[in-house]
Amino acid sequence: MNKYVTYIFLGVMFLTSCISSELVENWKNPDINTFEVNKVLVVGMTSDTEGRKIFEKKLVNTLKKNGVIGERSLDFFEKSFTSSPKTEEDLKVIEGELIKAGFDAILLSKVLAVEDKMTVVQAYRNFDKNFKSFRDDYYESQDIYHNDDYYEVFEVYHAETSLYCICPDKERELIWKGSIDITDPENIRKAVGDYVKVLIWALKGQKLLIIDQELTHEDFDI
Numbered sequence: 307m308n309k310y311v312t313y314i315f316l317g318v319m320f321l322t323s324c325i326s327s328e329l330v331e332n333w334k335n336p337d338i339n340t341f342e343v344n345k346v347l348v349v350g351m352t353s354d355t356e357g358r359k360i361f362e363k364k365l366v367n368t369l370k371k372n373g374v375i376g377e378r379s380l381d382f383f384e385k386s387f388t389s390s391p392k393t394e395e396d397l398k399v400i401e402g403e404l405i406k407a408g409f410d411a412i413l414l415s416k417v418l419a420v421e422d423k424m425t426v427v428q429a430y431r432n433f434d435k436n437f438k439s440f441r442d443d444y445y446e447s448q449d450i451y452h453n454d455d456y457y458e459v460f461e462v463y464h465a466e467t468s469l470y471c472i473c474p475d476k477e478r479e480l481i482w483k484g485s486i487d488i489t490d491p492e493n494i495r496k497a498v499g500d501y502v503k504v505l506i507w508a509l510k511g512q513k514l515l516i517i518d519q520e521l522t523h524e525d526f527d528i
Contacts (some may be wrong), residue, residue: 309456326475326491329508331462332484340513341481343472347404350380351416361415361498368502382407392504405474411481411515415467415505423460423489460490463500464496467505484508 327360346369350361362378369376379387382404392400404412486504491497509515 311397325336326372326489326497327488327504328489329504330485330487332482332508332512334512334514335480335481338481341411341469341515343515344372345375345407345409346411346413346515347379347382347409348376349412349414351414356464360494361501364498364502365413365415365505368506369515372376372506372510372515376413377409401472403453404472410471412472412475413463413467414470417463417465419464421462421464423462443445462487465501481511482512 324433348362348365348369350358350365352358352361359378359380362380366376368376465486465488467484468480471479471481484505486501488497488501491500
């Protein structure tokens with residue numbers, strides 16, 4: 307099977323099986339075809355320290371499995387790094403420190419917004435039913451009046467990950483940016499696992515980070 311056909315086929319399988327995360331949109335620098343890195347810093351921007359630990363560790367481990375050296379920002383920076391705002395000059399100094407340490411890319415992830423959604427559960431369940439009469443329709447649907455669980459409220463987390471080059475021989479630039487929605491995650495580890503899988507899938511599809519490596523069924527295994 308042609309590798310591009312395989313990619314599309316696996317991509318469809320992946321997207322239809324993904325439960326809590328979905329790639330909404332992504333942008334890639336049109337001047338860049340592929341981007342090969344030696345070492346990438348993984349930064350999870352959140353006030354939830356435990357969530358940050360879980361996310362950065364999961365992403366670093368997944369990158370490692372795909373042949374990319376990654377390091378958590380929690381390991382590189384001092385614990386006091388996020389305790390106070392940083393100026394632009396501070397960040398320039400930090401970029402210099404990253405270059406000296408052998409980094410040439412940063413993966414920065416953050417949650418931009420959280421949105422409440424509501425769905426009519428029973429309506430979806432009965433959508434494919436064709437009733438012969440008003441009586442049948444009303445009889446089957448009257449639970450709407452009495453079932454407190456008829457409406458389900460869930461949250462959608464609008465998150466974004468950006469890949470930046472910090473190569474010393476070129477301008478610092480945005481290589482890729484992807485928006486990923488996390489829908490009503492069961493727990494933090496489940497949400498992180500799904501998010502990372504979507505992220506790696508997207509980066510591979512754009513020939514970023516992982517070079518000359520074909521996608522396998524395992525890459526899409528949720």
